[in-house]
Amino acid sequence: MTMxxxxxxxxxxxxxxxxxxxTLSVPAGEIHAIMGPNGAGKxxxxxVLGGKPGYEVTAGSVxxxxxxxxxxxxxxxxxxxxxxxxxxxxxxxxxxNVQFLREAxxxxxxxxxxxxxxxxxxxxxxxxKAGLLKMDMEMLKRQVNVGFSGGExxxxxxxxxxxxxxxxxxxxxxxxxxDIDALRIVGAGINSIMRSPDKAVLLITHYQRLLDxxxxxxxxxxxxxxxxxxxxxxxxxRLEAEGYDxxxx
Amino acid sequence: xxxxxxxxxxALDHWREITVPAGETFRAxxxxxxxxxxxxxxxxxxxxxxxYDLFVTNAGSDYTRIEIEVRLAKGAHFEFGGVTIxxxxxxxxxxxxxxxxxxxxxxxxxxxxxxxxxxxxxFLGEIKVARHAQKTDAAQDFKGLLLEAGAxxxxxxxxxxxxxxxKCAHGATVGALxxxxxxxxxxxxxxxxxxxxxxxxxxxxxxxxxxxxEAEREILLDAALAALEGxxx
Numbered sequence: 001m002t003m004x005x006x007x008x009x010x011x012x013x014x015x016x017x018x019x020x021x022x023t024l025s026v027p028a029g030e031i032h033a034i035m036g037p038n039g040a041g042k043x044x045x046x047x048v049l050g051g052k053p054g055y056e057v058t059a060g061s062v063x064x065x066x067x068x069x070x071x072x073x074x075x076x077x078x079x080x081x082x083x084x085x086x087x088x089x090x091x092x093x094x095x096x097n098v099q100f101l102r103e104a105x106x107x108x109x110x111x112x113x114x115x116x117x118x119x120x121x122x123x124x125x126x127x128x129k130a131g132l133l134k135m136d137m138e139m140l141k142r143q144v145n146v147g148f149s150g151g152e153x154x155x156x157x158x159x160x161x162x163x164x165x166x167x168x169x170x171x172x173x174x175x176x177x178x179d180i181d182a183l184r185i186v187g188a189g190i191n192s193i194m195r196s197p198d199k200a201v202l203l204i205t206h207y208q209r210l211l212d213x214x215x216x217x218x219x220x221x222x223x224x225x226x227x228x229x230x231x232x233x234x235x236x237x238r239l240e241a242e243g244y245d246x247x248x249x
Numbered sequence: 250x251x252x253x254x255x256x257x258x259x260a261l262d263h264w265r266e267i268t269v270p271a272g273e274t275f276r277a278x279x280x281x282x283x284x285x286x287x288x289x290x291x292x293x294x295x296x297x298x299x300x301y302d303l304f305v306t307n308a309g310s311d312y313t314r315i316e317i318e319v320r321l322a323k324g325a326h327f328e329f330g331g332v333t334i335x336x337x338x339x340x341x342x343x344x345x346x347x348x349x350x351x352x353x354x355x356x357x358x359x360x361x362x363x364x365x366x367x368x369x370x371x372f373l374g375e376i377k378v379a380r381h382a383q384k385t386d387a388a389q390d391f392k393g394l395l396l397e398a399g400a401x402x403x404x405x406x407x408x409x410x411x412x413x414x415x416k417c418a419h420g421a422t423v424g425a426l427x428x429x430x431x432x433x434x435x436x437x438x439x440x441x442x443x444x445x446x447x448x449x450x451x452x453x454x455x456x457x458x459x460x461x462x463e464a465e466r467e468i469l470l471d472a473a474l475a476a477l478e479g480x481x482x
Contacts, residue, residue: 050436053428078438090433094451100434103447108438160437 001028002063003168003200004049009060010225011048017058018044020225026168029197033211033236034204036222037244042204043087045222046172049202050084051077064168078104079111081167083160085174089153092144097156098126100144101163108164129162133189150177158189169194170202175210187213208240223248265291269299271322276302278465280472282309282341290316295325297351302328304460306469307341308476316344321354329358330456332469334449334476336366336400346375349385349415356387360404361453363473365396365481375407378415385415393423394452396445397481441482449477 004026011019018041026032036042048055049062051074062069069077092100106116117125127137133155145153154174161169171190175183187210194201203216211219211233219235220227221244228248229235239247269275273296281289287309295301299322307313319327333341347356362370370393378385393402404421426448434444453473460466 050432052432052436073441074432074435075438075440075444078436084436086433086436090427090429092427092430092433092448092451094454095447100437100447103443104434104437104439107440107443111438164437 002026003028003065004069004202005061005063007061007063009045009048009062010058011044012056012058013044013054018225019048021060022222022226024220024227026200026202028200030217031195031201031203031214033216033219034202034222035206035219035236035239040222041225042222043172044225046084046087046170046202046204049077049082049170050074075107076111078164078166079108083164083166083169085157085161085169085171087172087174087176089145089148089157091146091148093146095144096142097140097144098123101126101140101160105164126159126163129193130159132162132192133159134185135159151179151182154178155182155186155189158186158193162189162193165193167198168200168202170204172204173206174203175205175207183210184213186210190214208236211236221248263290265289266294267291267301268294269296269301269325271296272298274300274302276304276460276462278304278460278462278469280306280308280469281315282307282311282313282335284310286312288314288316290318292318292320293327294320295322295327295354297322298324300326300328302459304330304457304465304469305332305343306472307331307333307343308335308472309341310335310337310339312339313341314344315342318346318348319356320348320350321356323351324353325351326354327356327358328459329356329360330459331358331360331372332363332453332456332473333360333370333372334363334453334473336364336368336480338367340369340371342369342371342373344371344373346377347387349376349378349382349387349412351379352382352412353384354382355385357459358389359456359458360389360391361456362391362393362402363396363449363453363477364393364400364402367399369400370402371405372403373405373407374419376409376417376419378408378410378412378417380411382412383414385412385417387415387417389419390455391419391421392452392455393421394449395423395425445480445482446474446477450474 006024009022102122220230360372391404406419
């Protein structure tokens, strides 16, 4: 079953076209890595899928589980099971992780016609997922991302993903800012939360090292706003060894 | 000053007098504002080593002005947390005059203003430090959050300092809602109204941080957030 179907997607930021005919299909059960040089449009792709204001789709379509994703508001996309892991997670002073995530989870559950979780049920779930990412529960009681290091923010993103339990995750450079130990923890977290026959991941990364832990089924190269090549995990190894210019030549 | 003009004769003559006896602590929490113009004035004398904590949500749907005159004796403290919130094109304001008449007194004022639909939030804060009131420590912090163009938030700090060994800090900023934070919250599943409510709650929460009683804090916050219903998203 295809979860995400992107067809001939064109998108601009301001007046500048960034995505220029991007086509990509991700079936359930697949972890699909997107690699590409700086400025290729990787983050634009993530932001367009998340529905960030300021990113204008000028042509093409995106279908998510058979529905027109682009017609949905960001919070509706989340309730449909899409999770966007931010390259730069946002600090929200004055709002605790616990309050934020409980309201977010219950808003999603309500949109899906499910019962809300009680405070106790939520804390149990949060503790479980924080443990998976080796994050202290005390950190979840603090304000969202405020005072977190770069690596802690990325780990917190994965705790959020674990709690919200999406069907599809778009992870935008989740490995940036992580040291080697944190990279293993985050990679193992992604595997544990998302490796499933009825889930899928679009994993945007610059480096092979995350792919050593989260083994992708497919690797695509994004350059100049389009997918220029798709292959198996060996494509990422070739990129690491030879560089984009050589592989794309 | 249309709102003032519509006030009945004598409405401006009344002052509520409060004295906090030496060494004691008084606390007051008020939700003010209705659908008629209102001016409330209070004069507070805080005696030696005493403390007065005042927290106000100013959320009327018509002109609402709160005036507070405070006189601090030696080592006294005045704590003020105030929120103005609302739309409907009217003005809500706090006017404070804090007189540090004796040495070693402290005061801390935290004001948050959230407005939309052509409304205005004002804070006129005067601090006077007498010549011999050394070791005075006075602070004012004002932040305005405008949910749409056409609303305004104004702070007018006025410091009159005659002593030389004092600390007087004041800050004022006005901005719009953090769009990056709003998108982040929506990407996690919160609808626009809930995301805005959480961000506004966090913003005005600063004004009530010093209020330790959680039930009272909730009453003030709930009154403010109730005023947010129907605000521009």
